[in-house]
Amino acid sequence: MIETIATTPFEGQRPGTSGLRKKTPVFQTPGYLENFVQSIFDSLEGFEGATLVLGGDGRFFNREAIQVVLKMALANGFGKILVGRGGILSTPAASHLIRKFSAFGGVVLSASHNPGGPHGDFGIKYNSANGGPAPEKVTEAIFERTKAISRYRILQTADVDLDRTGSLRLGPGAVEIIDPVADYAQLMQQLFDFDRIAGLFKSGFRLRFDAMSAVTGPYAARIFQDLLGAPAGSVLNAKPLPDFGGHHPDPNLVHARHLYDLAMTADGPDLCAASDGDGDRNLIIGRGRFVTPSDSLAILAANAHLAPGYAGGLKGIARSMPTSRAADKVAEKLGVPLFETPTGWKFFGNLLDAGLATICGEESAGTGSDHVREKDGLWAILLWLNVLAVRGESIDAIVTKHWADYGRNFYARYDYEEVEADGANALIKALRDALPGLKGKHYGALRIDAADDFAYHDPVDGSDSTHQGIRIHFEDGGRIVYRLSGTGTAGATLRVYIERFEPDPARQDQETATALGDLIGLSNEIAGIAKFTGRTAPSVIT
Numbered sequence: 052m053i054e055t056i057a058t059t060p061f062e063g064q065r066p067g068t069s070g071l072r073k074k075t076p077v078f079q080t081p082g083y084l085e086n087f088v089q090s091i092f093d094s095l096e097g098f099e100g101a102t103l104v105l106g107g108d109g110r111f112f113n114r115e116a117i118q119v120v121l122k123m124a125l126a127n128g129f130g131k132i133l134v135g136r137g138g139i140l141s142t143p144a145a146s147h148l149i150r151k152f153s154a155f156g157g158v159v160l161s162a163s164h165n166p167g168g169p170h171g172d173f174g175i176k177y178n179s180a181n182g183g184p185a186p187e188k189v190t191e192a193i194f195e196r197t198k199a200i201s202r203y204r205i206l207q208t209a210d211v212d213l214d215r216t217g218s219l220r221l222g223p224g225a226v227e228i229i230d231p232v233a234d235y236a237q238l239m240q241q242l243f244d245f246d247r248i249a250g251l252f253k254s255g256f257r258l259r260f261d262a263m264s265a266v267t268g269p270y271a272a273r274i275f276q277d278l279l280g281a282p283a284g285s286v287l288n289a290k291p292l293p294d295f296g297g298h299h300p301d302p303n304l305v306h307a308r309h310l311y312d313l314a315m316t317a318d319g320p321d322l323c324a325a326s327d328g329d330g331d332r333n334l335i336i337g338r339g340r341f342v343t344p345s346d347s348l349a350i351l352a353a354n355a356h357l358a359p360g361y362a363g364g365l366k367g368i369a370r371s372m373p374t375s376r377a378a379d380k381v382a383e384k385l386g387v388p389l390f391e392t393p394t395g396w397k398f399f400g401n402l403l404d405a406g407l408a409t410i411c412g413e414e415s416a417g418t419g420s421d422h423v424r425e426k427d428g429l430w431a432i433l434l435w436l437n438v439l440a441v442r443g444e445s446i447d448a449i450v451t452k453h454w455a456d457y458g459r460n461f462y463a464r465y466d467y468e469e470v471e472a473d474g475a476n477a478l479i480k481a482l483r484d485a486l487p488g489l490k491g492k493h494y495g496a497l498r499i500d501a502a503d504d505f506a507y508h509d510p511v512d513g514s515d516s517t518h519q520g521i522r523i524h525f526e527d528g529g530r531i532v533y534r535l536s537g538t539g540t541a542g543a544t545l546r547v548y549i550e551r552f553e554p555d556p557a558r559q560d561q562e563t564a565t566a567l568g569d570l571i572g573l574s575n576e577i578a579g580i581a582k583f584t585g586r587t588a589p590s591v592i593t
């Protein structure tokens with residue numbers, strides 16, 4: 052029976068860079084999740100009888116939320132809900148299912164790399180029929196709706212058994228519980244040379260992949276161990292846990308430090324890798340060599356033709372604005388266009404749909420291609436494995452050769468987390484106001500060449516996105532970028548991205564902090580970080 056329940060709006064249900072993210076208890080407030088879900092459905096048209104893909108990263112409250120979303124989706128007129136067994140679907144797998152089964156869209160329950168648990172974070176995002184995050188006009192419509200909502204619809208029925216695969220009729224529609232891994236694994240087999248990668252493992256190549264007790268465990272165990280023959284123990288923390296085992300499922304050098312330390316030992320694994328809570332990010336560390344996400348994008352783009360799925364070459368490469376310009380050099384050499392978009396995977400969607408770009412990447416540990424419409428952690432690792440299997444060289448050798456060929460873009464990101472929003476906003480405003488006077492200014496040996504507030508004109512739909520970050524370019528090719536994070540759940544996070552190009556192979560092996568020394572000092576001086584935020588040091592450097 053469909054029930055209509057009266058409700059009143061909650062404040063602050065505006066989706067950020069990647070859906071709505073709040074502390075778990077906020078989502079557990081009666082009506083909070085329901086209001087947002089109804090606002091999604093109220094903002095969509097034409098889904099009567101259509102299919103909705105539904106899953107999450109297994110974090111605390113995932114199962115409860117799945118039951119709510121599926122009952123509401125059926126009550127609102129969806130015909131069929133395709134749910135990952137156990138409520139599990141990685142973000143890229145959900146994207147693939149939406150595309151493969153021509154679903155109307157999908158709902159993914161995740162707060163990505165943010166910690167989960169009763170006091171952690173929870174999140175929900177809506178993806179459209181192309182499999183990608185809903186565009187801004189949809190998320191804004193959802194937000195507008197949350198401010199006026201007065202009722203929601205839900206099916207009154209017993210909970211569905213999420214652990215048994217198969218179909219069942221429910222109210223006016225149907226629910227189908229599917230293996231969350233099978234379709235995704237099949238797609239990977241189409242893109243990559245599994246025989247060749249299996250041969251690599253057979254020859255003794257050692258992989259350590261940490262699923263961080265989040266969603267990628269079942270995917271990684273099946274693909275790396277069962278299908279590719281990597282020995283048992285190659286995949287760590289493979290069981291998704293509601294609190295991610297108390298860990299922070301962010302595959303960076305802070306939260307996956309153990310992998311870095313392992314890779315830096317003389318007899319460490321050939322490849323240490325990890326993914327985040329919902330499986331869309333990646334971390335790549337070769338023995339003795341950490342690969343920055345920006346370099347990884349460039350190197351994968353330069354070598355993608357070695358994998359069957361990309362043997363025909365690339366149509367174009369896209370990167371977010373703060374991502375280093377290493378990929379630009381590859382695009383130049385390949386003679387394909389390079390697109391610079393604002394931060395947020397959703398900006399790649401149109402380029403991929405229109406066939407303008409094949410590979411995309413972001414400094415925030417996201418890489419992916421036109422095979423889905425999300426970034427894809429395991430895909431990036433598999434493409435690396437395919438390249439390694441074909442080239443027969445170590446990661447370190449491949450990276451060093453790449454720099455010798457293209458030049459090295461030294462790169463670091465300084466994050467000032469949970470600063471007061473007022474101070475952070477004032478800092479950006481002051482920078483913006485100072486922009487007209489910055490060009491031509493000297494700081495020691497450095498001279499500012501150009502400075503602007505990044506704006507993006509989407510070449511496909513003609514939309515404009517302004518105020519996407521302050522860019523300061525120096526004459527010698529250096530760059531500092533300032534922007535505020537769109538994904539935090541407390542206060543504001545100031546991100547400062549620092550980059551310098553080094554063409555000389557003899558100077559490419561310096562420490563990043565040394566190579567960027569001047570610019571790092573300057574980044575504080577130009578923006579007055581200490582003055583506006585009260586911070587004299589960043590919380591994290593990546």
Ligand code: G6P
Binds near residue numbers: 538
């Ligand atoms: C999410 C998005 C990415 C984005 C990242 C960083 O992971 O999917 O596209 O790059 O957040 O966003 P932030 O606004 O925190 O820098």
Ligand code: ZN
Binds near residue numbers: 163164329330331
């Ligand atoms: Zn993620």
